Amino acid sequence: MVYLPPNSALDPAFWTPQNILVASGTALLALILLVIRYPKDLIGTSRRSHNVLSLPSALPLLGDTLLALQISFKQKKLLDEILYHQHRVGKGGRPVSITFPSLGARQYILNMPQYVHYCQKTDFETFAKGDNFHRRLSDLLGEHGIFVVDGEPWKRQRKMASHIFSVGNFRTCVQQTIDIDLTKMERLLNNVARENVSINLPDLFFRFTLSSFSQLAFSADVECLPETVQGLNVRNSFADAFDFAQLVADERFVAIFPLWFEHFTPTGFKMRKALKTLRTYCYRTIDLRLSARARGENRGAVDSKNGKDLLELFIDMGLSRKELLPVVLNFLIAGRDTTAQSLSWFFLEIASHPEVVQKIREEIQDSFSDRLNESHLTYDDMKQLPYLQAAFYEAIRLHPAVPKNIKQATQDTVIRPYATNDIDGKRDLPGGGTKEPLPDITIKKGESVIWSDYVMARMPEIWGNDCAEYKPERFLETRDGKTSVRQFSQAIFHAFNAGPRVCLGQTLATYEGMAVIVAILTNFDIIYDYEKLKTDPPTFAESLTHPIQNPYSVRVQRRNNH
Numbered sequence: 099m100v101y102l103p104p105n106s107a108l109d110p111a112f113w114t115p116q117n118i119l120v121a122s123g124t125a126l127l128a129l130i131l132l133v134i135r136y137p138k139d140l141i142g143t144s145r146r147s148h149n150v151l152s153l154p155s156a157l158p159l160l161g162d163t164l165l166a167l168q169i170s171f172k173q174k175k176l177l178d179e180i181l182y183h184q185h186r187v188g189k190g191g192r193p194v195s196i197t198f199p200s201l202g203a204r205q206y207i208l209n210m211p212q213y214v215h216y217c218q219k220t221d222f223e224t225f226a227k228g229d230n231f232h233r234r235l236s237d238l239l240g241e242h243g244i245f246v247v248d249g250e251p252w253k254r255q256r257k258m259a260s261h262i263f264s265v266g267n268f269r270t271c272v273q274q275t276i277d278i279d280l281t282k283m284e285r286l287l288n289n290v291a292r293e294n295v296s297i298n299l300p301d302l303f304f305r306f307t308l309s310s311f312s313q314l315a316f317s318a319d320v321e322c323l324p325e326t327v328q329g330l331n332v333r334n335s336f337a338d339a340f341d342f343a344q345l346v347a348d349e350r351f352v353a354i355f356p357l358w359f360e361h362f363t364p365t366g367f368k369m370r371k372a373l374k375t376l377r378t379y380c381y382r383t384i385d386l387r388l389s390a391r392a393r394g395e396n397r398g399a400v401d402s403k404n405g406k407d408l409l410e411l412f413i414d415m416g417l418s419r420k421e422l423l424p425v426v427l428n429f430l431i432a433g434r435d436t437t438a439q440s441l442s443w444f445f446l447e448i449a450s451h452p453e454v455v456q457k458i459r460e461e462i463q464d465s466f467s468d469r470l471n472e473s474h475l476t477y478d479d480m481k482q483l484p485y486l487q488a489a490f491y492e493a494i495r496l497h498p499a500v501p502k503n504i505k506q507a508t509q510d511t512v513i514r515p516y517a518t519n520d521i522d523g524k525r526d527l528p529g530g531g532t533k534e535p536l537p538d539i540t541i542k543k544g545e546s547v548i549w550s551d552y553v554m555a556r557m558p559e560i561w562g563n564d565c566a567e568y569k570p571e572r573f574l575e576t577r578d579g580k581t582s583v584r585q586f587s588q589a590i591f592h593a594f595n596a597g598p599r600v601c602l603g604q605t606l607a608t609y610e611g612m613a614v615i616v617a618i619l620t621n622f623d624i625i626y627d628y629e630k631l632k633t634d635p636p637t638f639a640e641s642l643t644h645p646i647q648n649p650y651s652v653r654v655q656r657r658n659n660h
């Protein structure tokens with residue numbers, strides 16, 4: 099027999115009508131107090147910083163859980179939602195607060211360059227990748243991958259990797275590698291033109307960047323860039339697994355169930371398979387190199403000074419086979435996806451801007467006459483094509499390869515945006531900035547800040563009323579009769595990130611992208627299926643990066659300048 103103390107609520111005799119009334123009244127009062135405390139917030143979150151509004155759809159005690167659920171079930175897209183609410187709730191560039199259960203505490207959406215500048219430069223140490231990133235991405239990108247770590251491990255990797263991005267390397271190894279792959283791509287496109295077939299253009303760019311980056315960073319020929327049309331039918335298992343794993347990892351930021359739940363779902367099963375494919379693929383590259391080293395062979399010749407490529411540099415740091423895996427994966431995501439996606443969006447934008455194609459061709463013609471029929475764009479040639487670079491950057495501005503980002507506060511702090519629109523001492527907010535001063539925001543340790551370069555590109559306060567239009571001219575300036583690419587503050591043209599963690603590969607991506615565009619537009623006319631583009635307009639898939647969900651196909655015709 100269980101002993102129940104007298105008057106215990108577990109004793110049925112306790113529940114007299116009077117006690118039921120008292121208990122219900124107390125519960126109701128507690129609920130009312132909680133609703134007053136969390137009128138639009140998830141229970142347990144801190145008080146919102148004054149002057150910061152929340153979403154109108156937020157519910158008492160649940161915060162934005164319903165929105166997270168809709169995004170999780172693909173009824174809504176996170177980027178569209180941030181854009182929508184920035185224009186309404188955050189009109190004038192004001193911050194907006196949300197409470198998503200998966201991210202624990204409160205999150206502040208800060209899309210003005212003044213805030214981004216503060217978090218990424220002024221108080222860089224406080225706004226880290228943190229637990230949010232690490233817990234969701236470490237199975238894909240490793241415990242110590244450059245994209246997921248902070249502090250010393252990040253600093254060491256960044257310093258080491260920066261060696262392969264030296265100007266000396268560009269003039270030698272980078273140029274040579276790109277040159278070889280451009281020749282392959284041209285042979286393929288000649289065959290596509292001859293056979294008059296249509297090909298998936300974004301897929302071609304993924305193949306190009308995977309091939310060239312694997313060669314550059316790991317001296318590995320991954321044989322994914324064929325010269326024949328038939329070769330395009332061979333799927334690349336690494337690419338498929340990588341695309342899938344990124345989609346899943348991205349969903350983890352909005353999932354309403356705990357992370358371990360994924361393990362028991364079909365997605366979890368497929369994810370484990372994908373991760374296995376990725377590991378097998380990367381270990382093949384690593385093992386080949388380690389055994390070559392064991393035989394005393396020096397492979398890898400990207401770093402002109404030391405005759406070492408990225409993989410060799412990291413092996414020299416004493417990293418084990420297991421520790422090299424995230425290096426390969428992190429750099430592949432950086433080197434393959436971003437540039438390929440930027441090219442895919444660029445070629446989509448110019449489909450509806452023939453005048454841009456015309457101007458690019460004129461610029462190439464004026465600068466190089468017919469030289470580019472025989473050879474490819476060199477690193478030093480880039481300077482002579484400001485219009486082309488502007489056209490490429492404008493596509494990257496509108497379709498940034500990393501469309502959203504999140505940082506977590508490592509301590510309590512106050513974000514103090516600049517009082518003026520003058521960022522980095524450059525008075526250059528093209529949209530004129532904000533009329534009202536932006537509010538300071540009090541942030542508690544563990545809370546997050548989110549910004550979206552995709553949304554920032556569409557904010558009139560930053561880029562002007564024509565912000566959503568594709569206009570390369572906004573990246574051009576003319577001084578003393580000479581036209582050059584306009585340099586914005588990193589926090590304004592933010593697609594390549596800002597501050598100490600600014601993208602390491604910006605010059606590589608710019609050179610590679612421009613070289614591909616020159617090779618294609620000089621030699622081929624692209625024939626788009628305008629009917630299909632109208633009925634099935636390409637849109638983005640939500641992922642860690644910014645792929646096209648429904649890639650488009652094109653045919654090509656050899657230009658008659660040959």
Ligand code: HEM
Binds near residue numbers: 437498499503595
């Ligand atoms: C158009 C192409 C590219 C864009 C738009 C881009 C953009 C970015 C962005 C936004 C970040 C910050 C990511 C974060 O905070 O998590 C980043 C970081 C990085 N990018 Fe790029 N990237 C591009 C191409 C490349 C290429 C080709 C490489 C070559 C390896 C590269 C290497 C890196 C690395 C290593 C980092 C990490 C930097 C750090 O955390 O210190 N990127 N990039």
